[in-house]
Amino acid sequence: MTIGIFMTAAQSEKTMEQIISLCKRRGFIFPSSQVYGGLQGAYDFGPMGVELKRNLQQTWWRDMVYARQDMYGLDSSILTHQKTMHYSGHKDTFCDLMVDCRACKSRMRADHLDPDNPVCENCGLDDLTEPRPFNLMFKTNLGPVEDDASTAYLRPETAQAIFLNFKYVLDTQSPKLPFGIAQTGKAFRNEITPRHFIFRVREFEQMEIEFFVKPESSDYWHSYWVKERLNWWHAQGLSGDNLKLDVQPESDLAHYAKATTDILYRFPHGFEELEGVANRTDYDLASHSKNQDTLSPHAKVKENKDSTSKLAVQDPESKSWYIPYVIEPSAGLDRGMLAILSEAYTEETLDNGSDRIVLKLPAHLSPIKAAVIPLAKNKPELVAIAQTIQRQLQANLQGIVRLENSGNIGKNYRRHDEIGTPVCITVDFDTIEETTSDPKLVNTVTLRDRDSLSQERIPIEALTEHLRKKYFFYHYEGNRTDQ
Ligand code: ATP
Numbered sequence: 378m379t380i381g382i383f384m385t386a387a388q389s390e391k392t393m394e395q396i397i398s399l400c401k402r403r404g405f406i407f408p409s410s411q412v413y414g415g416l417q418g419a420y421d422f423g424p425m426g427v428e429l430k431r432n433l434q435q436t437w438w439r440d441m442v443y444a445r446q447d448m449y450g451l452d453s454s455i456l457t458h459q460k461t462m463h464y465s466g467h468k469d470t471f472c473d474l475m476v477d478c479r480a481c482k483s484r485m486r487a488d489h490l491d492p493d494n495p496v497c498e499n500c501g502l503d504d505l506t507e508p509r510p511f512n513l514m515f516k517t518n519l520g521p522v523e524d525d526a527s528t529a530y531l532r533p534e535t536a537q538a539i540f541l542n543f544k545y546v547l548d549t550q551s552p553k554l555p556f557g558i559a560q561t562g563k564a565f566r567n568e569i570t571p572r573h574f575i576f577r578v579r580e581f582e583q584m585e586i587e588f589f590v591k592p593e594s595s596d597y598w599h600s601y602w603v604k605e606r607l608n609w610w611h612a613q614g615l616s617g618d619n620l621k622l623d624v625q626p627e628s629d630l631a632h633y634a635k636a637t638t639d640i641l642y643r644f645p646h647g648f649e650e651l652e653g654v655a656n657r658t659d660y661d662l663a664s665h666s667k668n669q670d671t672l673s674p675h676a677k678v679k680e681n682k683d684s685t686s687k688l689a690v691q692d693p694e695s696k697s698w699y700i701p702y703v704i705e706p707s708a709g710l711d712r713g714m715l716a717i718l719s720e721a722y723t724e725e726t727l728d729n730g731s732d733r734i735v736l737k738l739p740a741h742l743s744p745i746k747a748a749v750i751p752l753a754k755n756k757p758e759l760v761a762i763a764q765t766i767q768r769q770l771q772a773n774l775q776g777i778v779r780l781e782n783s784g785n786i787g788k789n790y791r792r793h794d795e796i797g798t799p800v801c802i803t804v805d806f807d808t809i810e811e812t813t814s815d816p817k818l819v820n821t822v823t824l825r826d827r828d829s830l831s832q833e834r835i836p837i838e839a840l841t842e843h844l845r846k847k848y849f850f851y852h853y854e855g856n857r858t859d860q
Pocket of ligand 1: 534566568575576577578579581582583650651652653707708709710711712
């Protein structure tokens with residue numbers, strides 16, 4: 378008998394506590410250094426979390442780099458030269474305003490407080506200090522001597538190294554404008570108040586593109602990337618109702634930006650930024666370039682006496698040099714994961730009266746692609762067939778195919794629902810000639826669909842193709858203008 382779904386709880390009823398609890402229980406995400414009481418603002422990704430995170434990052438790379446002719450990849454160092462952060466402006470301006478509560482000694486971000494009634498987030502009293510800037514960058518020292526000369530930074534964004542490598546990519550790959558450089562990797566910010574699980578942390582991963590364009594076409598490319606990135610998040614299973622755009626007012630723009638549109642997601646704690654798409658103008662390349670004044674006279678940057686490189690391109694017709702503008706779609710991998718987990722988390726009552734939690738993840742993101750379950754663990758013939766199927770699928774599908782050999786099928790279904798496995802494959806007595814009552818069922822297995830709970834019987838030899846077509850065909854077309 379196939380069990381149906383009677384009732385599904387609404388998106389608005391999902392809470393962060395439910396998601397945190399599932400992540401901990403099922404091996405997705407744990408607080409870092411838990412053995413020593415935890416490290417604030419840092420998390421570790423367990424066996425399920427690392428798969429989900431990699432699947433999301435690899436999907437981004439495939440769709441943003443491999444699928445395009447105008448994109449080049451990069452993997453730069455995390456340790457960053459102090460002059461990079463000086464000329465980028467981060468050393469002076471990458472600050473949040475912080476206030477202290479005189480009563481309970483808590484620290485908090487001034488812009489997180491109600492401007493009409495600023496009170497302490499911890500104790501509720503209004504005995505707060507005046508806001509003062511706090512630089513979010515993590516400093517370190519290179520080598521054994523701790524002095525100013527040895528100071529380096531952990532990058533607060535992956536972007537700066539893309540600007541520093543602009544010339545290197547240009548000289549080695551000979552791209553024509555417009556083109557982009559893409560990078561994913563860790564970034565570090567000493568957030569005053571990390572909060573909302575992996576939404577605001579001190580160590581996180583970004584997926585960033587710096588897309589270099591002619592200055593006069595920068596408005597066009599800015600709108601192009603806002604649309605493109607919004608579409609991509611839709612393709613990762615985020616629904617239209619839970620995504621919206623937010624054009625930043627001029628007063629809120631970062632020091633480098635001419636315009637920024639944020640892509641917001643309805644996280645369990647409310648609509649907040651998932652990705653920012655900024656028009657950074659020629660600010661960064663000009664900041665790091667020698668002879669910047671002759672190349673980009675209007676760039677509002679510090680005079681650079683240290684740079685050895687001219688970060689500019691030559692117009693093929695006029696032969697004059699100019700600094701391209703850059704459009705930056707900058708997404709958080711951790712925030713992306715949290716959005717996808719929030720969207721997928723579902724509580725349902727089945728029509729047999731039981732409740733279940735199920736992660737309705739898109740199949741290409743699921744940590745485990747399929748579970749193969751012999752109905753009885755003490756029947757060696759069933760186990761042997763399940764092992765053969767597992768090996769065959771493992772060789773053909775991208776991701777984990779798990780053999781579940783505990784014999785408790787109900788428990789296996791529950792666990793795989795909670796970690797988002799799209800399909801469970803059961804080898805039962807009908808699969809084997811000597812035990813079946815129906816010869817048509819020999820060498821077939823039952824597929825149980827995670828979302829609909831429907832069951833179908835498929836010949837073993839047709840399994841790989843069937844799963845590929847039904848579950849694992851993912852193709853993102855996007856709006857590529859480069860082909
Ligand atoms: P916020 O306003 O939320 O602090 P931001 O505008 O400073 O974010 P950006 O500098 O635009 O963020 O960084 C690009 C992306 O990096 C963000 O959209 C977000 O997804 C991610 N990100 C930034 N800070 C953090 C953080 N502390 N924890 C997790 N992800 C982050």
